[in-house]
Amino acid sequence: MSDNLTAPNSLTADVVIVGAGIAGAGLAAALGGRRHVVLLEREAQAGYHATGRSAAVFTPTYGDGPIRMLTAAGAAALHDPDSAFWPHPILKPRGMLRLVAADGYADYARHMYEAGDAHDICLNEARDLFPIMDPQRFITASYERDVFDIDVDGLLQGYLRKARRLGADVYFGCEVTGIVRDGGRWRVETDDGVFDAPVVVNAAGAWADGLAGRAGVRHLGFRPLRRSMAVIDLPADAPASEAWPFVVRFPLDWYAKPDSGWLIVSPGDEELMLAHDAYADDMVIAEGLHRFEQDVTMTVxxxxxxxxxxxxxxxxxxxxxxxxxxxxxxxxxxxxxGFGVQAAPALSDLAAALICGDEPSCLLPPAFAGRLAPARF
Ligand SMILES: Cc1cc2nc3c(=O)[nH]c(=O)nc-3n(C[C@H](O)[C@H](O)[C@H](O)COP(=O)(O)OP(=O)(O)OC[C@H]3O[C@@H](n4cnc5c(N)ncnc54)[C@H](O)[C@@H]3O)c2cc1C
Structure with a gap:
């Protein structure tokens, strides 16, 4: 067990995981007790990149079939987390309102195919849920009850707690600079020391292709897409705003949700970027908030x-x-x-099972792993 900041000069393990976002931390916890794990993170803390910047929403109907299956398979772990590692609830009811403009209907209809407990509501009901919407701007709406806010940091810290208690060594401020295959094992090099294991896990998020390159492994063509978020004031007279749902506009010109007395609005941007410490572009935020203002009765x-x-x-x-x-x-x-937090329990479980040669404990169909295998590229 370790939460040291300084890596030793040399350490042997069963599995070295690179990246302590939700993916790497979740896997370290899932492997705990079965394999000796070393978890290496370049930043001074876990979750500094994508994990710490998410909208923190759990949506069962997000994405296509396999993504929904992953979300469903891990839902119980989020609804009822092991209190030994997660002393507080991870999910909080939020609900989701989809507002559909005329030019978004085709996309909406395709997306809502077999969409769980989402049901159509009239625009008056939609306005009861989200009083600042302008009903003139939309042609229909739907509401999905089983959508939740995720305590992302709570989930992440619980994974780290579990990993450490089950024997993992976790090092922050420890950038992997080289990965070399040597004598049937991987030598993972950092400025602070060398880690040696038969298995190395690439959980480097936006840097996954770059990390593979350092190991001489071919790229898989990942695309890091920037998504921005803005925090704005709620209207002074907004009724019961903390209970407003997560609101998504079709087509995706913006989405919004209340958070601790503020309103978070995303322009829904998806700009292809090189991996870097992403920051919001003022113009993207301004244009997104302008689109938002056209659909609501408040001004920003x-x-x-x-x-x-x-x-x-x-x-x-x-x-x-x-x-x-x-x-x-x-x-x-x-x-x-855009679903890595809500899918983390199932992905961690599946990855640990594949590394250990076990059956996953979460409920996924037998051939499911093949759909996610790197060999498909
Ligand atoms: C704006 C936004 C909104 C989102 N909303 C949601 C949502 O509502 N619900 C949801 O489920 N998901 C959401 N997501 C997606 C989710 O955040 C990601 O899918 C998830 O966090 C990815 O986790 P990760 O661990 O793979 O990546 P990251 O959190 O980026 O972690 C990768 C880690 O690897 C480290 N690393 C990289 N290279 C090295 C190296 N050479 N040596 C050591 N460490 C290294 C990095 O420093 C980083 O900490 C959202 C994402 C964004 C950006």
């Missing part, structure tokens, strides 16, 4: 804060989980796009 006086993060997508939009077919012991856990 001031942006209190803004940020951006990279949602990293694989070429087919599904995560990549499994051993690389051409590099023995090199394991991919990347490409979680």
């Amino acid at each position: 006086e001031k942006v209190r804060r803004s940020w951006a993060g990279l949602r990293t997508h694989s070429a087919d939009g599904f995560p990549v989980v499994g051993f690389d077919p051409n590099a023995e012991g090199f394991f991919w856990l990347a490409g979680q796009g």
Whole structure:
């Protein structure tokens, strides 16, 4: 067990995981007790990149079939987390309102195919849920009850707590600069020391292709897409705003949700970027808030804060989980796009099962792992 900041000069383990976002931390917890794990994070803390910048929403109907299956398979772990590691609830009811403009109907209809408990509501009901909407701007709406806010930091810290208690060594401020195959094992090099293991896991988020390159493993063509968020004041006379749902506009010109007395609004941007410490572009925020203002009865006086993060997508939009077919012991856990937090329990469980050669404990169909395997590219 360790939470030291300084890595030793040399350490041998069963599995070295690179990246302590929700993916790497979740896997470290899932492997705990079964394998000796070393978790390496370049930043001074876990979750500094995509994980710490999310909208923090759990939506069962997000994405296509495989993504919904992952979300469903891990839902119980979020609804009823092990209190030994997660002393507080992870999910809080939020609900989701979809507002559909005329030019968004085709996309909406396609997206809502087999969409769980979402049901159509009239625009008056929609306005009861989100009093600042302008009903003239929309042609229909739907409401989905089983959508929740996620305590992302609570989930992440619980994973780290569990990993450490089960024997993992976790190092922050420890950037992996080289990965070398040597004598049937991987030598993972950092400025602070060298880690040696038969299995290395690439959980480097937007840097996944770059990290593979350092190991001489072929790129899979991940696409880091920037998504921005702005925090604005709620209207002074807004009734019961803390109970407003997560609101998504079709087509996706913006989405919004209340948070601790503020309103968070995202322009829904998806700009392809190189992996970097993402930051919001003022013009993207301004244009997004302008679109938002056209659909609501409030005006935006001031942006209190803004940020951006990279949602990293694989070429087919599904995560990549499994051993690389051409590099023995090199394991991919990347490409979680805009659903990596809500899918973390199932992805961690599946990845740990593949590394240990076990059956996943979460409920996924037998051939499911093949759909996420890196060999598909
Ligand atoms: C604006 C936004 C909104 C989102 N909303 C939601 C949402 O509502 N619900 C949801 O489920 N998901 C959401 N997501 C998606 C979710 O945040 C991501 O899918 C998830 O956090 C990805 O986790 P990760 O661990 O793969 O990546 P990251 O959190 O980026 O972690 C990767 C880590 O690897 C480290 N690393 C990289 N290279 C090295 C190296 N060489 N050495 C050591 N460490 C290294 C990085 O420093 C980083 O900490 C959103 C994302 C964004 C940006």
